[in-house]
Amino acid sequence: MxxxxxxxxxxxxxxxxxxxxxxxxxxxxxxxxxxxxxxxxxxxxxxxxxxxxxxxxxxxxxxxxxxxxxxxxxxxxxxxxxxxxxNLRMHAGFGVDSMEMPHGPINTTAFKFDADGKSIGYATDFSELTDEMVTFFKDVNILVCDCLRRQPHPTHACLATALELAKRSKAGKTVLSHLDKSMDYATLSEEIPKNVLVGYDGMKLLA
Structure with a gap:
């Protein structure tokens, strides 16, 4: 969790x-x-x-x-x-790596979970996209990504930043999360690339 x-x-x-x-x-x-x-x-x-x-x-x-x-x-x-x-190793064949991301005046921790040759990245609450983040999430199968709103925000990623991370990291699928009420599911789904999904409660994903 x-x-x-x-x-x-x-x-x-x-x-x-x-x-x-x-x-x-x-x-x-x-x-x-x-x-x-x-x-x-x-x-x-x-x-x-x-x-x-x-x-x-x-x-x-x-x-x-x-x-x-x-x-x-x-x-x-x-x-x-x-x-x-x-860089915790929980079990044989299952690994967790982490890095710090800027979240306005503080840092937040990004995670990457690896198991059975598949990987899931988790990047919530970041205010700036860094080259280190792109490298960290390179080629993950699934990337769960902060995407608060369309307009820039001082402590969160906006839509353009989230899509840039998805593209530069070459994630297989990117799931937009931490959306505010302005991010209508149906409207947003029509605006984004096919390998980018709008997250919702109860969503299930297979890497």
Whole structure:
């Protein structure tokens, strides 16, 4: 799982998800982490805490804000055991790489997941497209990409920036995400290349 949005409980129920192997946080802004308490239900039945990963700075901020999640208190078990992500290798044949992206005055973490010769990139909340990002996401099978609106924004990618990353990285498919209410699904779908898709809740993708 990537991030714990405030509507996490609803999303888990809608997709009938009762178990996860781990959670990755891109950064600590409220819309990406304030559903963290809903991980409590996923902790039940486990013999150990849920593995969690983020940048060192995000980890520090999350631990300060949600200390009970990471420490366990008053007889309740630790919900998440968090660690720095730094090129984590989770299992044989499954890998996770990460890099930092500019998100206005802070950084957010991009992830790339590799398994069985396929790769999925995750780039949310970035305000500037860098050459390092293009290299990082080069030839991924699927790229989930920040795309807040059509007009430029000081902390998020606009449509032109998202499409530029999709083109320069040569991603097999790009899924536009983090869309605001101005990004009508039907209208936007007609404007974008065929290998670029408009994301929506419950969308399922195969690499």
């Amino acid at each position: 990537v991030d714990t949005s405030p509507d996490l409980r609803h999303q888990l129920l809608a997709q009938d998800i009762g178990k996860i192997d781990g959670v990755f946080w891109t950064h600590d802004h409220a819309d990406h982490c304030h559903g963290i308490d809903d991980l409590r239900a996923l902790r039940f039945g486990r013999s150990n805490a849920i593995p969690g990963f983020s940048s060192t700075e995000t980890m520090r901020r999350l631990q300060k804000r949600f200390d009970y999640v990471f420490e366990g208190q008053h007889g309740y078990p630790t919900i998440v055991e968090i660690a720095p992500v730094e």
